Amino acid sequence: MLQVTELKKVFKSGDTKVLAVDDISFSVPDGQFASIIGRSGSGKSTLLSLLGALDKPTSGHIMVGDKDITKLRDHALISYRGSKIGFIFQSYNLVPNLTALENVMLPMEFAKVPKKKRQERAKKLLDQVGLKDDKQKRKPGRLSGGEQQRVAIARALANKPQLILADEPTGNLDSQTGKMIFDLLQDLSRTEHTTIITVTHDVSIAGKTDVVFKLQDGKLIKDK
Amino acid sequence: MNVLTRGMRNAFRNQIRTFSIIVILGLSMGLALAMLVAHQAVGQKINSVESSVGNTVSISPAGSRGFEGGGNPLTETQLAAVQKLAHVTSLDESLSDRLTTSDTNLQSAITAGSLGQRFAGNSGQTFTPPAGFSGRGYQGGSTTFTPPVTVVGTNDPTNLANTQGGGTFKLTSGQVFLPTSTENVAIVGSDLATKNNLKVGSTFTAYSTTITVVGIFDAGNTFSNNQVIVPLATEQKLSAQPGDITSATVNVDSITNVDSVTTAVQKSLGSAADVTNGAQQAQTAIAPLKNIQTISLYSLLGAIAAGAVIIFLVMVMIVRERRKEIGVLKAIGASNLKIMTQFVTEAITLTVLGSIIGIGLGVVAGNPITRLLVNNSTSTATTAGRGGGGFRAFGGVRSGLANIHGVIGYSIIFYGLAAAIVIAIVGSSLASFFISKVRPAEVMRAE
Numbered sequence: 001m002l003q004v005t006e007l008k009k010v011f012k013s014g015d016t017k018v019l020a021v022d023d024i025s026f027s028v029p030d031g032q033f034a035s036i037i038g039r040s041g042s043g044k045s046t047l048l049s050l051l052g053a054l055d056k057p058t059s060g061h062i063m064v065g066d067k068d069i070t071k072l073r074d075h076a077l078i079s080y081r082g083s084k085i086g087f088i089f090q091s092y093n094l095v096p097n098l099t100a101l102e103n104v105m106l107p108m109e110f111a112k113v114p115k116k117k118r119q120e121r122a123k124k125l126l127d128q129v130g131l132k133d134d135k136q137k138r139k140p141g142r143l144s145g146g147e148q149q150r151v152a153i154a155r156a157l158a159n160k161p162q163l164i165l166a167d168e169p170t171g172n173l174d175s176q177t178g179k180m181i182f183d184l185l186q187d188l189s190r191t192e193h194t195t196i197i198t199v200t201h202d203v204s205i206a207g208k209t210d211v212v213f214k215l216q217d218g219k220l221i222k223d224k
Numbered sequence: 225m226n227v228l229t230r231g232m233r234n235a236f237r238n239q240i241r242t243f244s245i246i247v248i249l250g251l252s253m254g255l256a257l258a259m260l261v262a263h264q265a266v267g268q269k270i271n272s273v274e275s276s277v278g279n280t281v282s283i284s285p286a287g288s289r290g291f292e293g294g295g296n297p298l299t300e301t302q303l304a305a306v307q308k309l310a311h312v313t314s315l316d317e318s319l320s321d322r323l324t325t326s327d328t329n330l331q332s333a334i335t336a337g338s339l340g341q342r343f344a345g346n347s348g349q350t351f352t353p354p355a356g357f358s359g360r361g362y363q364g365g366s367t368t369f370t371p372p373v374t375v376v377g378t379n380d381p382t383n384l385a386n387t388q389g390g391g392t393f394k395l396t397s398g399q400v401f402l403p404t405s406t407e408n409v410a411i412v413g414s415d416l417a418t419k420n421n422l423k424v425g426s427t428f429t430a431y432s433t434t435i436t437v438v439g440i441f442d443a444g445n446t447f448s449n450n451q452v453i454v455p456l457a458t459e460q461k462l463s464a465q466p467g468d469i470t471s472a473t474v475n476v477d478s479i480t481n482v483d484s485v486t487t488a489v490q491k492s493l494g495s496a497a498d499v500t501n502g503a504q505q506a507q508t509a510i511a512p513l514k515n516i517q518t519i520s521l522y523s524l525l526g527a528i529a530a531g532a533v534i535i536f537l538v539m540v541m542i543v544r545e546r547r548k549e550i551g552v553l554k555a556i557g558a559s560n561l562k563i564m565t566q567f568v569t570e571a572i573t574l575t576v577l578g579s580i581i582g583i584g585l586g587v588v589a590g591n592p593i594t595r596l597l598v599n600n601s602t603s604t605a606t607t608a609g610r611g612g613g614g615f616r617a618f619g620g621v622r623s624g625l626a627n628i629h630g631v632i633g634y635s636i637i638f639y640g641l642a643a644a645i646v647i648a649i650v651g652s653s654l655a656s657f658f659i660s661k662v663r664p665a666e667v668m669r670a671e
Binding site: 049052054055075078079081082083087089093095096097098106107109110111155159 | 226227230233234237548549551552553554555556557558559562663664665
């Protein structure tokens, strides 16, 4: 269970304070596929950063299982991010001089998984997301956008995370490829029983998720 | 693939940039290495000069120089105290005399000429000048004057610095007697040997004593080649001057201690002796080398600093360029230490490759640069010093300064590589500091 309570994030911009996330509370049960929608600047990505422990909130609590991640120290946060959370980004963010296989192996290397095991798991995950053998040894520059996002999804799954956070995962893809990626994420949330929270502009995609949160000016104004 | 392999591979992400960085670093390292070679070679030369040239103190009886002046000879007892002074490595003693036709059957190999006649007149020996001679010093007397033969009794027979003629001792036949010998033996100058048909084993008479020739030497100058060198004890005995010394040379361990030893000798011998040294002239001779040593040291430090700045700026540029990637790595579980290690490895890879080029350049350019520095510096010093006259003994030092040859051994290559690694670590560690400042949320803001 992911439980967010009275979460606030204030940024300073010169002398003024910007309330990017304003007193948000919600919860997502394990294995659910949730989406966050809202206009640009509504605080979606900031909320996702806080949920992924990429940034620290000004106040409030984020409970993942029985652990309050806002109270973790830096070293514990690194370990938490590496083992409990998977990230998927709009522009994939693969390391350009590593092959698809090596990109998927990377989080496992940081989690100190032995080389042989991480090689086997990376290959299995790439097979699972539908990337063919010959493309697994290619660098990102020689893969299409959809293929790169598949690699990014495989990388997010590498350490069997409890929570996958996806920031506009279909934003750079055509509608057909976007639908395929969305279906893949939906399938994973069911088969792997992984909680997935995705930020999207696409209301039609959001409509297919189990839960939808709508943000406006940092406030949660509606949820399904 | 681990963090080290990834760091090394990252060094080649942008091949054109990598090539440029390696060339620039190579030039910097090459200059540093060439300066290190110059610094070491010049340092060795300075040490060599300081320990072998100008590190002597000359002692003469007060008021006496060679056969000029007057006063009383020094004694071995007085000089025994000098031998015990700090920084004195050895003491060469000699007792000189002039053999006239009444003392020896040897004939001088030098003809009197007008100088000899003038000097003979000045020194009080009697002679009658050739018809028409009326020069300064004429005192009247015999017309059969021939210059005397100088005999030197010494405990260091191969060191001609103790004789008036100087020069470099070269034994052309026979052998040299032992410094402590008391036998009636001699080594004779080559001109004197030729003039008197002397060979090893021949004998001649001096002080009414038969002396056997054990060796013949060539000093490279006419004056010294007209001398007879005998053991100090023999000369003291035959000339009836037991324990007397007319000239001594104190050898000091380093030129830097010459002044203090000179003072100590003066204090020890008091008014009985005139004490002089040639340290100042030697220091003047090696001054250009010291300038080069200073220049090469600053250039070395400058080149190393330039290398460190280059690698630092490169790494800052790379870190800024990969800010988003650093955020991603942090987001997927990489610690600051892992990311820093990756960047330091990348910096070391670039620096080591630059160093390989630098070592190549250093090997090729080290000696030419050293020679160029030495030649320019010594020629400038020589030109500047001409107006002030010269000091004969150090002319050879100046000409020898140009013969400096730096040796690029494993130690220099090791130091070069060690400096490169230090440059890489220092250069990339500050850049790595910026890595720790990159918050993983950066990656989300950039979306």
